[in-house]
Amino acid sequence: MADQNWVENDEPLLVARSLSKSFGRINACRDVSFSLYPGEVLAIVGESGSGKSTLLQMLSGQLAPSAGHVSYRMRDGVTRDLATLGEAERRFLFRTDWGFVHQDPAQGLRMAVSAGANVGERLMAVGWNHYGRIRETASDWLTRVEIDVARIDDAPRTYSGGMRQRLQIARNLVTEPRLVFMDEPTGGLDVSVQARLLDLLRSLVAELNLAVVIVTHDLAVARLLSHRVMVMKGGRVIETGLTDQVLDDPREPYTQLLVSSILPP
Amino acid sequence: MNAPAYNFAYLDEQTKRMIRRAILKAIAIPGYQVPFASREMPMPYGWGTGGVQVTAAILGPQDVLKVIDQGSDDTTNAISIRKFFAKTAGVATTTATDEATVIQTRHRIPETALNENQVLVYQVPIPEPLRFLEPRETETRRMHALAEYGLMHVKLYEDIARFGHIATAYAYPVKVNARYVMDPSPTPKFDNPKMDNCPALQLFGAGREKRIYAIPPYTQVVSLDFEDHPFEPYRFNAPCALCGAENSYLDEIVTDDKGGRMFVCSDTDYCEGRQAAGHHGSLSAAPYREKAQEASNG
Numbered sequence: 001m002a003d004q005n006w007v008e009n010d011e012p013l014l015v016a017r018s019l020s021k022s023f024g025r026i027n028a029c030r031d032v033s034f035s036l037y038p039g040e041v042l043a044i045v046g047e048s049g050s051g052k053s054t055l056l057q058m059l060s061g062q063l064a065p066s067a068g069h070v071s072y073r074m075r076d077g078v079t080r081d082l083a084t085l086g087e088a089e090r091r092f093l094f095r096t097d098w099g100f101v102h103q104d105p106a107q108g109l110r111m112a113v114s115a116g117a118n119v120g121e122r123l124m125a126v127g128w129n130h131y132g133r134i135r136e137t138a139s140d141w142l143t144r145v146e147i148d149v150a151r152i153d154d155a156p157r158t159y160s161g162g163m164r165q166r167l168q169i170a171r172n173l174v175t176e177p178r179l180v181f182m183d184e185p186t187g188g189l190d191v192s193v194q195a196r197l198l199d200l201l202r203s204l205v206a207e208l209n210l211a212v213v214i215v216t217h218d219l220a221v222a223r224l225l226s227h228r229v230m231v232m233k234g235g236r237v238i239e240t241g242l243t244d245q246v247l248d249d250p251r252e253p254y255t256q257l258l259v260s261s262i263l264p265p
Numbered sequence: 266m267n268a269p270a271y272n273f274a275y276l277d278e279q280t281k282r283m284i285r286r287a288i289l290k291a292i293a294i295p296g297y298q299v300p301f302a303s304r305e306m307p308m309p310y311g312w313g314t315g316g317v318q319v320t321a322a323i324l325g326p327q328d329v330l331k332v333i334d335q336g337s338d339d340t341t342n343a344i345s346i347r348k349f350f351a352k353t354a355g356v357a358t359t360t361a362t363d364e365a366t367v368i369q370t371r372h373r374i375p376e377t378a379l380n381e382n383q384v385l386v387y388q389v390p391i392p393e394p395l396r397f398l399e400p401r402e403t404e405t406r407r408m409h410a411l412a413e414y415g416l417m418h419v420k421l422y423e424d425i426a427r428f429g430h431i432a433t434a435y436a437y438p439v440k441v442n443a444r445y446v447m448d449p450s451p452t453p454k455f456d457n458p459k460m461d462n463c464p465a466l467q468l469f470g471a472g473r474e475k476r477i478y479a480i481p482p483y484t485q486v487v488s489l490d491f492e493d494h495p496f497e498p499y500r501f502n503a504p505c506a507l508c509g510a511e512n513s514y515l516d517e518i519v520t521d522d523k524g525g526r527m528f529v530c531s532d533t534d535y536c537e538g539r540q541a542a543g544h545h546g547s548l549s550a551a552p553y554r555e556k557a558q559e560a561s562n563g
Binding site: 091154 | 414493
């Protein structure tokens with residue numbers, strides 16, 4: 001059994017092969033390749049316009065690449081090219097085995113329905129049909145993301161920014177996905193709330209053995225959460241490696257600039 | 266002077282062909298909303314322009330038409346639509362459910378069981394059951410196409426979370442033929458069970474939204490619910506004050522400004538039929554009241 005786990009973890013979960021995307025004459029993303037293994041957290045860092053978000057959209061199947069392939073190892077162990085999946089399959093994958101945490105929680109949540117229903121929606125989408133059990137699972141997840149269960153029937157528009165972001169995370173994790181995409185999950189939050197959120201994310205990632213692709217311009221987030229870092233500039237990956245290696249000993253001039261632009265504590 | 270100024274049943278033949286094609290497609294895919302080129306009708310949107318177009322398209326000279334509005338044959342809307350077709354198609358009209366071959370309805374299904382020779386035409390204001398949950402029409406169409414109906418349960422979940430039970434009382438979502446989720450137009454959920462396995466053909470026309478959908482005869486129609494909060498039809502717990510019916514859908518009528526009210530059948534034809542057959546309730550008109558007193562004295 002241990003052996004089999006080892007074999008499973010030895011195969012990549014998500015593989016990107018020479019991904020490129022151009023919008024007319026603009027090459028938003030050029031020749032990006034990498035493999036992501038189960039339980040691994042990969043941070044994509046770079047300044048605005050460096051192609052991070054385009055890359056994330058291609059990886060999550062929301063945008064078709066101009067060239068290259070993304071393949072994903074499904075729960076049945078078969079690795080499949082995302083481009084060959086039907087729309088129904090892709091959407092099913094998106095709401096069961098994947099999660100997507102948006103920078104703006106309003107994009108990832110239904111702001112007008114209660115927190116409980118927000119968390120329960122994915123369960124109902126995969127056929128849960130027992131109100132009591134849905135609610136129980138939703139309360140359980142609210143507790144795990146440190147939201148007071150008494151607020152389960154309040155709509156997220158009555159929540160603070162940090163709570164909304166935590167609710168969005170609960171909503172994504174309720175179906176126990178294996179891979180979560182995050183687009184600047186701490187953007188727009190104040191520092192103490194950011195710290196709590198990062199702490200929470202770190203423990204959840206470890207607990208659930210999640211693989212995460214996190215896009216951020218905040219190197220502190222990359223340092224705290226990720227195992228590996230990819231630095232992007234002008235649509236290309238210019239440096240990649242273990243997080244502490246890249247951040248402590250940057251090789252490329254641009255990475256050196258990024259690292260040195262953080263104010264010393 | 267008396268030469269007919271209109272084509273039979275108001276609409277021109279090409280328009281009726283177009284609507285019939287949409288109806289055939291709707292029957293072939295139960296519960297699926299078929300777009301059609303809805304015409305302007307000589308009545309405002311919201312007064313049944315969709316239902317009127319469907320009725321016009323299926324009406325033949327031999328048909329007998331009944332029109333009800335909230336179950337009643339004698340409200341403005343029902344009378345004017347009935348007159349409209351009496352004038353433009355010259356068809357016979359009736360208020361008796363069992364004599365009619367085409368019944369156009371707004372917000373009710375008659376209490377009398379329908380038969381195979383009848384067509385029930387619903388006037389639909391909003392055909393999209395997911396409308397207020399997902400504002401993008403492109404997205405709701407995709408959700409229908411992929412049968413992603415988790416969101417519909419979100420609405421029911423919200424009801425239970427807020428009120429402790431499923432508080433949706435009308436336009437209660439149903440699943441047709443185990444495939445499409447459909448809005449049964451704003452009929453009370455009391456009427457939902459009547460749609461299931463109904464011998465009559467049921468057609469739904471939404472004029473402003475330009476959609477037609479259908480439930481063919483003997484099709485399975487299931488009201489959505491949760492295992493631990495099953496679907497329950499709702500009815501005021503009272504007999505009809507005029508005919509004493511215990512199993513019909515009731516309207517609440519305020520009778521004075523001191524809190525007085527009475528409950529009467531919303532289906533006027535059903536109520537009148539029962540009264541004529543000798544049934545009576547607590548507030549029946551004089552001849553019945555006398556009978557009621559005789560009965561209690563004797």
